[in-house]
Amino acid sequence: MNAPHLILSEPQTVPDTLARILADKYEEVRARSAATPLSEIERQARTADRPRDFVTALCQAVADGRVGLIAEIKRASPSGGLIRDPFEPATLAEDYARAGATCLSVLTDAPYFQGHAEHLKAARAACTLPVLRKDFMVHPWQVFEARAMGADCILIIMAALSDQQAEELEDIARSLDMGVLAEVHDRAELERALGLQTRLIGVNNRNLKTLQTDLATSEELVPLVPADRIPIAESGIRNPSDVRRMADVGARCILVGESLMRQPDVTAAAAELVQAL
């Protein structure tokens, strides 16, 4: 394949942790695409089974007045260290589905989150929920790889990409009938994300410099999301009262990982969030 055309849009403004992750991701893509060329990964993506409709599932939850819970399967993280051990993605997926989650999010990044493509495959095979590949997308090759492993949606982190890169990744995802979740941390990123076609706008409450979460980020940004988009509050949501706090500013969809992963009974914990309103 040609040299990956990863260019960090404004490297000096990318927070340190994210910059490190992206640099490693670039190396990972280079190695993986050397082993499986773009033409081959695209062939695998285009012959994979039909994607599940991630966007419609969340729209339907909102239309029904339900909490749209994207329940995350995450073994470890830079901020939380090792979060869950033992870790069984298939069982967790079944537990989340039983609790009434709308979608799943599965970490596939290995170096920072101890994730793996096999976690996504196992989780998706264990239920009928649409699945987000939670990873740092920096190159078209990864979008094809996501579909080839079964993912139904990709994450586009606006802080990591130029507008042109984000549009390119979105175009490929749409050509594969995948959903796109555009993630923002501030007003400038939100403005840029609204230039994409996707309806899913994730407001991440995690400050990428400190890795601390603060729900005030969603309180500031969610009200600025236009009515034709679906705001999703991400990170740092721990209990039903946090779910109500997010709904009060207009986010009935939430993405929750660590607080669920730390519970012995994830079904009960996820059901509590789903039934919070």
Ligand SMILES: O=C(O)c1ccccc1NCC(=O)[C@H](O)[C@H](O)COP(=O)(O)O
């Ligand atoms: O979780 C981290 O430590 C982290 C560090 C650097 C970049 C991203 C990170 N997390 C990714 C996520 O967005 C979360 O996994 C997701 O929103 C769920 O958050 P939480 O419920 O707080 O686990």
